[in-house]
Amino acid sequence: MKKAPIAMLTMALCWSISAMAAQPVTAPSPAMTCDRECLRGAITAYLDALVRHDVSKLPLAEKVRITEDCVEKTIDKVGMVRSVTKLRGYRQDFLDERQGIAGTHVVVEEGGAPVLLVVRMKIEGEKITEMETLATRSKTEGSLFRIDGLENTTAAMNYAPKKSQLNTREEMIRIALLYPAGLEAESFVKVDAPFTPEAYRLENGDMMAGPDCKRNEGCKNIKTQPLGGGGSRGKVETRVAAVDERMGIVWLRMAWGGNRPPRDGGPQTELTVWESFKIHDGKIHAVYAEE
Numbered sequence: 302m303k304k305a306p307i308a309m310l311t312m313a314l315c316w317s318i319s320a321m322a323a324q325p326v327t328a329p330s331p332a333m334t335c336d337r338e339c340l341r342g343a344i345t346a347y348l349d350a351l352v353r354h355d356v357s358k359l360p361l362a363e364k365v366r367i368t369e370d371c372v373e374k375t376i377d378k379v380g381m382v383r384s385v386t387k388l389r390g391y392r393q394d395f396l397d398e399r400q401g402i403a404g405t406h407v408v409v410e411e412g413g414a415p416v417l418l419v420v421r422m423k424i425e426g427e428k429i430t431e432m433e434t435l436a437t438r439s440k441t442e443g444s445l446f447r448i449d450g451l452e453n454t455t456a457a458m459n460y461a462p463k464k465s466q467l468n469t470r471e472e473m474i475r476i477a478l479l480y481p482a483g484l485e486a487e488s489f490v491k492v493d494a495p496f497t498p499e500a501y502r503l504e505n506g507d508m509m510a511g512p513d514c515k516r517n518e519g520c521k522n523i524k525t526q527p528l529g530g531g532g533s534r535g536k537v538e539t540r541v542a543a544v545d546e547r548m549g550i551v552w553l554r555m556a557w558g559g560n561r562p563p564r565d566g567g568p569q570t571e572l573t574v575w576e577s578f579k580i581h582d583g584k585i586h587a588v589y590a591e592e
Contacts, residue, residue: 335424337547340396340403343424347432348407351385362428369434371573381418381434384411393454393589395552395577397543399470401425404543404552406575406591414438417505417591419575421542435575437505437592455503458589462549462581470544476585477551477578481537484555487528495584496524502588504574509590523588542575549581 335343350356356376369379376382387410395404404421416438423431468476476495483489489496500523501511514520519527543552557572572592579587 334427335398335401335403337396337398339427340398340401340424341394343403343422343429344394344405344420347420347422348388348405348409351381351409352388354383354385356382360428362425362430365429365432367432370436376432379434381409381411381436385409385416386412389415391454393458393577395543395545395550396547397545399546400543402543406577406589411438419591435573455587455589457501457587458550458577458579460579460586461547466581467546467549468580468583470546472583473544473546473549473551473578473580474541476580476583477541477553478539480576480578480585480588481539481553481555484528484537489524489526489528494524497584497586498522500524500585500587502590504590505592510588549579551578551580552576553578 347356347359350359356379359376361376365376367374367376367379369381389408389410391406391408393406395402397404401424402421403424404419407418407420409416409418416436418437419433419435421431421433422429479489479492479494483492483494486492499512501513502509502523508514509516510520510523510526512521519525538556540554541551542554544550545552553576555574555576574590574592576588576590578585
């Protein structure tokens with residue numbers, strides 16, 4: 302999971318979790334006029350701008366808020382504007398029409414080296430009012446980095462559920478939040494997280510749980526897999542980053558901080574991870590994490 306100085310927690314960066322939690326989950330953005338294709342196009346335009354090293358044509362609002370790796374910046378100071386050289390094939394979008402949120406997990410290159418990139422934007426009145434990006438370049442920044450496992454998005458995440466299979470926005474969020482609750486309880490069984498028998502979890506391209514997991518025998522069942530360390534880290538601070546109601550995906554940003562001791566004499570750190578949950582028929586079918 303990506304490491305960041307604990308001091309960042311006091312700077313209200315990466316979009317304050319408490320502020321986001323205070324917003325009604327069903328309230329539409331008052332100025333939201335961007336449909337699915339508009340939201341998808343906003344992501345494409347930003348990624349193309351990174352490759353061109355030219356963000357001058359992006360429709361930024363006058364008071365846009367931008368962060369890169371949890372540091373607030375102006376668009377001309379975003380390092381990836383100068384460093385990205387290519388887009389790879391992997392891209393998983395999260396399109397929240399109700400809130401005007403466009404997000405993605407994507408793989409890009411910097412001078413031939415692969416980078417896992419998280420992008421989240423808020424669109425109001427066809428203007429970008431919020432933009433946050435987080436990059437993972439190696440095992441130093443993310444404890445797992447199996448980039449060869451991210452050539453294509455998975456069939457489970459790309460499955461478009463029938464209308465009869467979709468749960469309400471509120472129910473999807475309730476189900477997704479059982480995941481951090483299970484981490485705190487150190488057991489998904491205790492919180493009765495509704496995983497299907499085929500459910501799996503990928504983290505930075507590595508199969509961490511599910512029938513195809515080869516890490517250990519216990520990892521083959523995501524619900525009953527042994528969990529350790531979650532409760533000892535303290536409360537999981539969770540923010541609903543987006544809900545793609547059409548595709549049945551809830552996107553969460555989770556962070557642990559404050560109780561983790563320093564390493565090698567360095568500062569305390571927080572752990573952050575972005576996790577997307579494929580939910581339909583009242584069940585969690587797949588989980589993908591990028592840290």
